[in-house]
Amino acid sequence: MKLIDALNWRYATKKMNGQQIPAEKLNTILEAIKLAPSSLGLTPYKVIVIEDAETRKQLQPHFYNQSQIVDGSAVVIFATWTNITEKEVAAYMQDIAEQRSVPVESLTDFSNMINGSLKNQTPEQAQIWAAKQTYIALGFGLVAAAAEQIDATPMEGFNPAGVDEVLGLKELGLHSTVAITLGYRDEAGDYLVNAKKVRYNDEKLFIKK
Numbered sequence: 001m002k003l004i005d006a007l008n009w010r011y012a013t014k015k016m017n018g019q020q021i022p023a024e025k026l027n028t029i030l031e032a033i034k035l036a037p038s039s040l041g042l043t044p045y046k047v048i049v050i051e052d053a054e055t056r057k058q059l060q061p062h063f064y065n066q067s068q069i070v071d072g073s074a075v076v077i078f079a080t081w082t083n084i085t086e087k088e089v090a091a092y093m094q095d096i097a098e099q100r101s102v103p104v105e106s107l108t109d110f111s112n113m114i115n116g117s118l119k120n121q122t123p124e125q126a127q128i129w130a131a132k133q134t135y136i137a138l139g140f141g142l143v144a145a146a147a148e149q150i151d152a153t154p155m156e157g158f159n160p161a162g163v164d165e166v167l168g169l170k171e172l173g174l175h176s177t178v179a180i181t182l183g184y185r186d187e188a189g190d191y192l193v194n195a196k197k198v199r200y201n202d203e204k205l206f207i208k209k
């Protein structure tokens with residue numbers, strides 16, 4: 001399926017049918033999420049992948065009982081690092097050095113630049129910045145799911161404190177920001193299955209110069 005056809009096929013599925021998605025397709029979607037870019041490349045988040053039915057059941061009330069949480073096949077939760085400090089930056093430099101086979105000392109200027117920009121932000125601003133990065137990964141996941149013909153619902157309709165509690169994210173220094181539920185649409189039960197996509201037309205959306 002061509003990319004634009006896949007994006008027209010996808011919609012924020014309201015009701016899923018309980019069918020499990022193949023591991024291979026889930027892995028492809030996760031790989032796309034892994035390939036999402038982030039500002040400075042720091043990737044200040046973790047991605048929690050939940051297939052376990054019991055855990056999803058525990059999460060559902062914190063998602064205001066949205067049915068996709070239990071009728072889908074997997075819930076992917078994006079959670080930002082609570083602390084973004086020189087320690088995390090140093091670990092990132094180590095990763096670059098290893099993966100690109102360069103001496104870590106050659107990254108000093110880059111590391112100083114990142115630490116400098118972090119110091120210019122309050123912890124609240126750093127959290128907002130980190131949350132923005134998770135939305136880029138969310139977008140990559142949604143496009144990959146469409147390309148794989150897997151239904152997906154982007155979700156921020158949840159209580160982060162409750163989700164963090166169920167998953168023990170606070171102890172891991174994480175804070176949930178946004179989620180995707182993956183599964184298959186319930187053709188008979190989803191009122192949006194055949195709904196026309198609502199988007200602004202070119203004139204309203206684009207300013208071209």
Ligand SMILES: Cc1cc2nc3c(=O)[nH]c(=O)nc-3n(C[C@H](O)[C@H](O)[C@H](O)COP(=O)(O)O)c2cc1C
Nearest residue numbers: 010011012013014066153154155156157158178197
């Ligand atoms: C960040 C984000 C959060 C969303 N949260 C929810 C949600 O919690 N539950 C839900 O059913 N849909 C949610 N949606 C789906 C939107 O309502 C939907 O994407 C929008 O109406 C456009 O429709 P379409 O995705 O079907 O094309 C969310 C979408 C985004 C991008």
